[in-house]
Amino acid sequence: MAFDDLAYTGTPHDRVPARRADPEWVADQFARPDVQLVPMWRDRCLLAAGVPIVATGHRSRQIAAAAGESVLLGLEDGTPVFAADLSAVDEPTALRLSAAQESTDLRRLAARLSHPQAATLAYARGLLHWNRHTRFCGVCGSPARSAQAGHVRVCTALDCARVLFPRIEPAVIVLIESPGAEPRCLLARHHGADPDSFSLLAGFVEIGESLEGTVRREAAEEAGVTVGTVTYQGSQGWPFPSGMMIGFVGQALDDRIDVDGAELLEARWFTRGEVVERIVDGPGAGPADSIGGWLLRSWAGLGASPEVRP
Incomplete structure (x- = not known):
């Protein structure tokens, strides 16, 4: 499976770090007739006919005037793209200003957006959230x-x-393989999850830890599994609100499991055939926009989720 199958990666912008420190240049970019503005309201996307709003012309200036914060995302094929935060007004006002019909969470949209669209909205959401907070x-x-x-x-x-x-708050997510001739991976059911809702282990990096150290600590603390070799697979910006998910494959030294009973309710080893069956005919591999699903589908030998557009 290609790395490009990950959602929210690969924003199509030149972020112009050497130019955005110049207020006059930034103002000139916003004054251009072809400027584009992505409005958001309290971390939610604004939609018209189910499509995220990208304002231009006079409407973009109306939105910017009402916005609590506007930020430059960068240049896309030479066109300046900004994002504006309408969180200071109520939802009806935000909808009216942007000519939108509804607001919704980005993750509800991701499966029907192109990767550049999803990445742009994730970038805007994360940067506006940070400024507001x-x-x-x-x-x-x-x-x-x-x-x-x-x-x-x-x-x-x-x-x-x-x-x-x-x-940026880094977190690891890991597919752990068991020793032995038959390929098996560890899936766990977290506290509060549905009875058949199993997923990979994940956790935030703590101060003074390496990424590999976090993988081993999380596996030991939550599942009682001792991990040896840890191999990097890929990363995913996760602006919900400010994460970075870093994916690994880890090799367990033995097949013993001892869940902590707090974070995890149960964990067990699944064969590749069982994982394929869960993905094809069962509960799936998890959220279609998550690197966790990407890791699991990749390990199972399947292509990108049909819910995610290339």
Whole structure:
């Protein structure tokens, strides 16, 4: 399975880091007649006839005037693309300003969007969310202002002036293989999951850990499985709100399982045939937009989920 099958990856923009620090250049880009503006409301996409709104012309300027924050996503084939946060107004006002009929969560849309569309909306969502939730300096508590077209915030206190960058929270997700001649992988049922809802293990990276160390710790803590070799497979931006999912395959040193009873209710080894049966005729491989499903389908020898458009 190709890495390009992952949702939210590969935004089609030149992010112009050397130019976006120039306020005059950014203003000139927004004043261009071909400028495009992606509006969002409280992390939700705004739709007309089921299609995400991309405003142009006079409407883009109306939206920007009402927005709490606008950011530059970059240039797409030379065309400037911005995103605007309408969270400061109520939903009916946001719909009216953007000529939208409804708002919805991006993950509900992902299966019917092209990869560039989904990646653009994920990028906009994550950057706008960070700006909206980083109003104050974490060191001195003074207000922070937007800079570099929304990609940086700066503390306004002269004796602090701390530069704040978007926070990314890395997490690992791992397909663990058992030892032995017959290929088997570990799937677990998490607390609160449906009786037949099994998935891969995942967890956030802690301070002072390597990614491989996180894989081994999570496997040991949650499932009582000892992992040896850990091999990187791919990564996925996960702006829900600020994650980065990093996928691995791990090799268990033995087939013993001892779930913690807190995070996991049960875990067991599944053969490749059982995984294929679950994907084709059963509950599936998990969310179609997730790297977890990508890892599982890849291990099972299946192609990309039919729910995800190439």
